[in-house]
Amino acid sequence: MVPxxxxxxxxxxxxxxxxxxxxxxxxxxxxxxxxxxxxxAFEWGTxxxxxxxxxxxxxxxxxxxxxxxxxxxxxxxxxxxEFAHKLLAAxxxxxxxxxNPSPVQCQ
Amino acid sequence: MVPxxxxxxxxxxxxxxxxxxxxxxxxxxxxxxxxxxxxxAFEWGTxxxxxxxxxxxxxxxxxxxxxxxxxxxxxxxxxxxEFAHKLLAAxxxxxxxxxNPSPVQCQ
Numbered sequence: 001m002v003p004x005x006x007x008x009x010x011x012x013x014x015x016x017x018x019x020x021x022x023x024x025x026x027x028x029x030x031x032x033x034x035x036x037x038x039x040x041a042f043e044w045g046t047x048x049x050x051x052x053x054x055x056x057x058x059x060x061x062x063x064x065x066x067x068x069x070x071x072x073x074x075x076x077x078x079x080x081x082e083f084a085h086k087l088l089a090a091x092x093x094x095x096x097x098x099x100n101p102s103p104v105q106c107q
Numbered sequence: 108m109v110p111x112x113x114x115x116x117x118x119x120x121x122x123x124x125x126x127x128x129x130x131x132x133x134x135x136x137x138x139x140x141x142x143x144x145x146x147x148a149f150e151w152g153t154x155x156x157x158x159x160x161x162x163x164x165x166x167x168x169x170x171x172x173x174x175x176x177x178x179x180x181x182x183x184x185x186x187x188x189e190f191a192h193k194l195l196a197a198x199x200x201x202x203x204x205x206x207n208p209s210p211v212q213c214q
Binding site: 005006008022029030034036039043045047048053054055057060068071073081094095096097098099101103104106107 | 178206
C-alpha cells in the first residue's frame with residue numbers, strides 16, 4: 001500500500017505585509033485544491049503554542065497527498081508555482097517538512 | 108464546540124546522538140499516550156520533503172488534544188516533563204507549533 005504523505009508548511013510573514021495582504025495569500029493557498037486534485041486534504045491554523053518554541057512562525061498549513069508522486073505533481077503544478085512565488089515574496093521565513101504518517105497507539 | 112488542538116514537534120538530534128539512542132527517545136515519545144490520556148491521537152515520521160526547506164529538522168511528531176486544556180495538562184504532566192528533559196538534552200534544535208485545525212475544502 002502506498003503511504004499517505006503529509007506536507008507541513010510553516011510561515012512567518014514579513015512585518016510590512018498588511019493583514020489584508022496576508023489574508024489574500026492565505027485565501028490563495030486555500031484555493032489550490034480547486035486547481036490541484038492531488039491535494040486530498042488540507043487544514044490550517046495560526047500558532048497557539050504555549051512553550052515559546054515556535055521560532056517566530058505564526059501560520060501552519062498541512063496538506064495531505066496520497067503518495068509522494070502526488071506531492072511531486074503538486075510541487076511542479078503551475079497553480080502551485082504561481083502561488084509559491086507570491087508567498088515566498090511575502091514571508092520572512094518558511095519551513096517545509098513532509099512525512100509518511102505512522103500512527104502511535106493511544107488510549 | 109471546543110476545537111481540537113494539534114501540536115507539531117520538529118526535532119533535529121545532535122550529531123553525537125547514536126541511532127539507538129535516537130530510537131530509544133522516539134520510543135519514549137511513543138510511550139507518552141500510555142501515561143497521558145489527554146493525547147487523543149499521535150502520528151510521526153521522518154522528513155522526506157523535496158524542497159530543501161526543512162532547515163535541518165529530521166523528525167516530525169504530531170499529537171492531537173481535544174482542547175487547549177488537554178494540551179496544558181500534557182505540558183505539565185510529570186511523564187511529559189521527564190521525557191522532554193531527556194529529549195531536549197539530545198537535540199540540536201526543536202520547534203513546536205500548536206493550532207486549532209480549520210479544514211480547507213478539497214475536491
